[in-house]
Amino acid sequence: MEAKRAAFDQLVRRLNADLYRFAYWLSRDQALAQDLVQESFLRAWRSLADLRDEKAAKAWLMTIVRREHARMFERKVPPLDDIADLVIEDQDTPSAFEMSEIQEMRDAIARIEDKYREPLLLQLVGGFSCDEIAEQLGITASAVMTQLFRARAKLKALLRGDSRGNVHELL
């Protein structure tokens, strides 16, 4: 049992930051993100024997977070944090200019639709390939590529000042 606890401690310490980032950007609610991460790790504790490979464990945990969040979405739409109110404890304090660029991008990420944001998060926070994302979302790799394309195109459009994030590029 001690070995199991040690393995679990290590898993939590290694993956909590990525999982929290993922949960936060899905829910855009700090308290909800913490709950989602805690719930996912508790399930991981129960199935720890099956989670030897770290990448598989990360994929599994992110799937749990995504499903739990989707179930909450089905039941109710929780009030969201205003992204501008978010207090971030940055280790390397960025300059005012960098901070304003980061804030602009955060606003844009918060504004794109979930179906575009989710694959982008899985790619950039999860580090998964298009095929792996397709497997996790249960869609085709070509649909993932389309969603990633549109996610970045929409971010660019929003940052250009197109308030609806309209995408004019050809697919």
Place this chain on the structure above:
Amino acid sequence: MNCSDFQRRLLIDPRSPELADAAQARVCDDAPARLAEALAFENRIDAALDIPPPAGLVERILAAVPEDARAPRTNSPRRWWPLALAASLVAAAVISNSVMQSPSGTTALITASVEHLSHEPYALTRVDPVPQRLINRMFTDAGLKLDSSGLALSYLNRCPLERRWSVHMVMPAPEGPVTVMYVIGEAKVERMDVRHEMVAVRTLPYASGALVLMAESNRDFDRIESAWHQAAGEGVELAGGGE
């Protein structure tokens, strides 16, 4: 990889090593500059996504492991999954039933479904068949166990439809592609055949949800509906669920 492929892929996975090779090979005259710009944009997204977890999260998680959970278990925790899944489906059904009990609820579903077509116009241009395992997995996630071997799809995606989840599919057909939406939890929808904004639409109850068929013409609807009934067999059963 040609120049237009290169530009497209800069928005899909700019850090792919293939793009670095293509930039070096100058598939476009300004490929290195375009790649540098895409990578700078990517770094900006990374910086924005980088939200550190709150202090104490690790301790909170470790403290939440219950004492009795640390003892060896005799029952598999997975036995809870069917109950949890059933509970979530019941909750989803209760919410959606309150919205969808009237013919106007069916009309609202038709309006939302037709509107959704314009969100994913590229879905109708796909021609490659969707692998069977992805279809099965999508429906297991949606709480259905189907024999999908007779369902040929060229597009498959999970989409929010107003406040509900749906499985968005396209089925090739002789008269042109037919979009099929399986709307999870919409059990009270009425059977209707209508035209809405030039789109032929059929709605019908299906399993614990609803099917919405949409195309230019309704001529293939009977055949496609029949394929879906066949996929369901005598009765559509709930899948076991699980992670």
